[in-house]
Amino acid sequence: MLSRMDVVLPNEGNEKLNYNTGVLLYGYMMEQVGEYAQELHEQGIKPYSQYLFFDKAQNSYVWRINTMTESAYERLLLPLKDALKKDIFIKNKEMNIAYEKMVDYKQISNDELLKKYYLSDTTAKYITLKFVTPCSFHSFGEHVFVPDIRLIMKSFMSKADAFTEVSFQDEETLQSLVQNIRLSEYSIKSTVYYLSRVKIKSFVGTVTFVVNGPDMLKRLAGMLFGYGEYSGVGVKSTQGMGGIQIL
Amino acid sequence: MLSRMDVVLPNEGNEKLNYNTGVLLYGYMMEQVGEYAQELHEQGIKPYSQYLFFDKAQNSYVWRINTMTESAYERLLLPLKDALKKDIFIKNKEMNIAYEKMVDYKQISNDELLKKYYLSDTTAKYITLKFVTPCSFHSFGEHVFVPDIRLIMKSFMSKADAFTEVSFQDEETLQSLVQNIRLSEYSIKSTVYYLSRVKIKSFVGTVTFVVNGPDMLKRLAGMLFGYGEYSGVGVKSTQGMGGIQIL
Numbered sequence: 001m002l003s004r005m006d007v008v009l010p011n012e013g014n015e016k017l018n019y020n021t022g023v024l025l026y027g028y029m030m031e032q033v034g035e036y037a038q039e040l041h042e043q044g045i046k047p048y049s050q051y052l053f054f055d056k057a058q059n060s061y062v063w064r065i066n067t068m069t070e071s072a073y074e075r076l077l078l079p080l081k082d083a084l085k086k087d088i089f090i091k092n093k094e095m096n097i098a099y100e101k102m103v104d105y106k107q108i109s110n111d112e113l114l115k116k117y118y119l120s121d122t123t124a125k126y127i128t129l130k131f132v133t134p135c136s137f138h139s140f141g142e143h144v145f146v147p148d149i150r151l152i153m154k155s156f157m158s159k160a161d162a163f164t165e166v167s168f169q170d171e172e173t174l175q176s177l178v179q180n181i182r183l184s185e186y187s188i189k190s191t192v193y194y195l196s197r198v199k200i201k202s203f204v205g206t207v208t209f210v211v212n213g214p215d216m217l218k219r220l221a222g223m224l225f226g227y228g229e230y231s232g233v234g235v236k237s238t239q240g241m242g243g244i245q246i247l
Numbered sequence: 248m249l250s251r252m253d254v255v256l257p258n259e260g261n262e263k264l265n266y267n268t269g270v271l272l273y274g275y276m277m278e279q280v281g282e283y284a285q286e287l288h289e290q291g292i293k294p295y296s297q298y299l300f301f302d303k304a305q306n307s308y309v310w311r312i313n314t315m316t317e318s319a320y321e322r323l324l325l326p327l328k329d330a331l332k333k334d335i336f337i338k339n340k341e342m343n344i345a346y347e348k349m350v351d352y353k354q355i356s357n358d359e360l361l362k363k364y365y366l367s368d369t370t371a372k373y374i375t376l377k378f379v380t381p382c383s384f385h386s387f388g389e390h391v392f393v394p395d396i397r398l399i400m401k402s403f404m405s406k407a408d409a410f411t412e413v414s415f416q417d418e419e420t421l422q423s424l425v426q427n428i429r430l431s432e433y434s435i436k437s438t439v440y441y442l443s444r445v446k447i448k449s450f451v452g453t454v455t456f457v458v459n460g461p462d463m464l465k466r467l468a469g470m471l472f473g474y475g476e477y478s479g480v481g482v483k484s485t486q487g488m489g490g491i492q493i494l
Contacts, residue, residue, distance in 0.1 A: 146393070146430070183393070186450075189434035203433075 002113060002230045003073045004105035007063040007084060011054075013098035017061045019133040019204075020194055021097075022052045022240015024090045025063055029076070031091075032083040036075040040238075045162040047072035049232035051133040051243030060100065064243065066230040068163040073107075110164045113226060123218035126184060127209045127225050133243040134193040134202030135234045143235075145190055145201045149209070152233060153177045155242075156224040159231035168224070177221060180213035193241050202234075202241060249360060249477045250320045251352040254310040254331060258301075260345035264308045266380040266451075267441055268344075269299045269487015271337045272310055276323070278338075279330040283322040287485075292409040294319035296479035298380040298490030307347065311490065313477040315410040320354075357411045360473060370465035373431060374456050374472050380490040381440040381449030382481045390482075392437055392448045396456070399480060400424045402489075403471040406478035415471070424468060427460035440488050449481075449488060 009017065029050065030037040040046055047069040055062045065080065067073045081102065088097040108116075129147075137144040137151040144151055153174060161169040188205030211221045225246055232242040256264065276297065277284040287293055294316040302309045312327065314320045328349065335344040355363075376394075384391045384398040391398055400421060408416040435452030458468045472493055479489040 183437070185437045187436035189452075190430070190432045205436075 001068075001070050001073060001110065002108040002227075003067045003077055004230065005065050005077055005081065006103040006105070007065070008058060008100045008103060009052075009061040009063060009088075010098055010100045011059050011061065014061055016095070017052065017054075017097065019052055019240060019243075022050065022063075022133060022243075023195060024093060024095070025050060025052060025088070026239045027092070028088055028090055029065070029080060032079050033076050034079070036079075040076075045159055046238045047163055048076055049230065049237040049243065051232070051237075051240045053132045053243065066232075068159075068230055114164075114166065114223060117219050117223035117226060120219070120222075123211075123215045124222055125211055125218065127211065127222065128206060128247040129209070129225065129228075130206050130245045130247050131188070131204050131233075131242075132245055133241055134191050134200070134204055135242045135244070136193070136200050136202035136236075137234045143201050145203045147183070147186065147188065147203070147207045149181050149183070150174070150178045153181070153221075153224065155233045156228045156231070159233075159237075160224060160227045163231075164227075168220070173220070176213065176217055177224075180211060180217055181221060182210050182212070184208040184210040193236070195236065195239060200236065200241070206247070248315075248317050248320060248357065249355045249474075250314045250324055251477065252312050252324055252328065253350040253352070254312070255305060255347045255350060256299075256308040256310060256335075257345055257347045258306050258308065261308055263342070264299065264301075264344065266299055266487060266490075269297065269310075269380060269490075270440075270442060271340060271342070272297060272299060272335070273486045274339070275335055275337055276312070276327060279326050280323050281326070283326075287323075292406055293485045294410055295323055296477065296484040296490070298479070298484075298487045300379045300490065313479075315406075315477055361411075361413065361470060364466050364470035364473060367466070367469075370458075370462045371469055372458055372465065374458065374469065375432075375453060375494040376456070376472065376475075377453050377492045377494055378435070378451050378480075378489075379492055380488055381438050381447070381451055382489045382491070383440070383447050383449035383483075384481045390448045392450045394430070394433065394435065394450070394454045396428050396430070397421070397425045400428070400468075400471065402480045403475045403478070406480075406484075407471060407474045410478075411474075415467070420467070423460065423464055424471075427458060427464055428468060429457050429459070431455040431457040440483070442483065442486060447483065447488070453494070 048067045050065040052063050067077050087099045157168045185208040192199040193202050211218045234242040295314045297312040299310050314324050334346045404415045432455040435450050439446040440449050458465045481489040
């Protein structure tokens with residue numbers, strides 16, 4: 001089950017926020033969830049993602065939290081909702097983050113997501129992704145900080161695989177996706193994301209992909225991109241990195 | 248022998264210029280060089296490059312022409328100098344390009360370029376390239392429009408190889424370069440370059456590379472990047488694409 005909550009933080013009083021504040025919000029979040037934090041810590045792929053971005057339309061920062069399982073919803077999103085009735089205080093930085101409101105999204109079951117893409121009459125040939133917060137991939141011991149199609153699809157597949165009943169993660173499917181998806185347009189730049197004492201080379205920006213091949217492949221690609229809006233993409237999507245939005 | 252001439256075109260009266268005007272300037276240039284145009288046409292790698300860019304410092308457009316051989320200097324750059332004492336008229340577009348002045352650069356022999364990099368005490372670890380005009384590579388029948396390190400170095404090597412006595416173009420050297428050069432920072436976006444009826448997917452922007460490995464490799468990389476400022480990089484560097492500057 002896919003759930004989402006936006007926490008709207010007004011521009012005023014929050015001058016010091018930027019996407020890297022996602023790390024601090026991660027810390028705050030873990031404080032609210034009690035012993036579940038330890039359980040999450042032991043898990044490989046985590047059932048949630050979160051990131052902070054500035055939303056021009058609202059002239060506000062938005063802290064977006066997505067959960068991918070029923071239990072993450074209950075044990076992470078619900079406690080967070082309870083806590084979030086006042087400003088957010090980041091203890092170790094003595095930093096106060098002004099709070100305005102909370103926006104709840106309709107929950108989507110994994111089945112509904114599958115149906116949305118697989119049973120749709122229309123398939124999208126072009127998909128534009130906005131990498132809202134810094135994105136990076138881990139590959140052969142290095143950080144790769146370009147929108148490499150193989151690494152993007154691989155990340156989507158393993159994240160979707162962890163929490164859906166259908167398994168996507170086979171080499172052959174990945175191959176067909178990689179062979180049929182091309183860069184169409186982009187505007188990107190490198191950046192760094194600060195995680196305690198580590199700087200992670202990463203990138204932000206907008207990328208349009210063109211998906212060729214049979215409709216079935218387009219549907220699968222669409223589904224994976226759609227799932228990626230919840231799971232995030234690449235490394236550290238629980239700590240504020242790899243937040244994406246389909247434009 | 249490496250030669251360069253900048254043709255300064257004032258901002259005023261040239262409102263319609265943009266980097267794609269490089270194609271028109273190519274046509275104009277070919278008209279000035281007589282039968283040499285036919286000879287050039289039959290050559291694989293051409294001994295010159297040219298592109299148009301806007302130079303903020305001068306508040307003017309600059310048409311930069313580089314030649315890589317003595318004969319290209321004599322048969323292309325010199326006739327062009329003679330022609331360029333008045334505005335540039337592009338016949339088939341009935342377009343007048345206002346002309347201001349010409350800036351000549353000191354010629355550099357290939358030996359001097361080699362010495363500059365190979366006998367220098369200091370080697371640069373970081374090299375920042377500005378892709379001033381749209382850059383694209385041709386690889387396995389496709390246009391690749393990202394700053395792929397292998398394709399960049401390969402292009403430098405084959406261009407340098409064509410007009411220097413030393414041969415750079417062996418697979419092993421290319422391998423070591425590719426293994427030791429990494430992206431460090433970048434800010435790039437895709438674009439298209441219009442060549443008669445063809446649109447070429449390409450990119451512009453700034454890329455910083457970090458060069459690791461032995462000093463000898465850094466020197467070679469430096470030399471190739473340095474040569475690239477004259478030869479251009481990637482496809483259609485005679486028609487206004489692939490102009491680069493080391494920052």
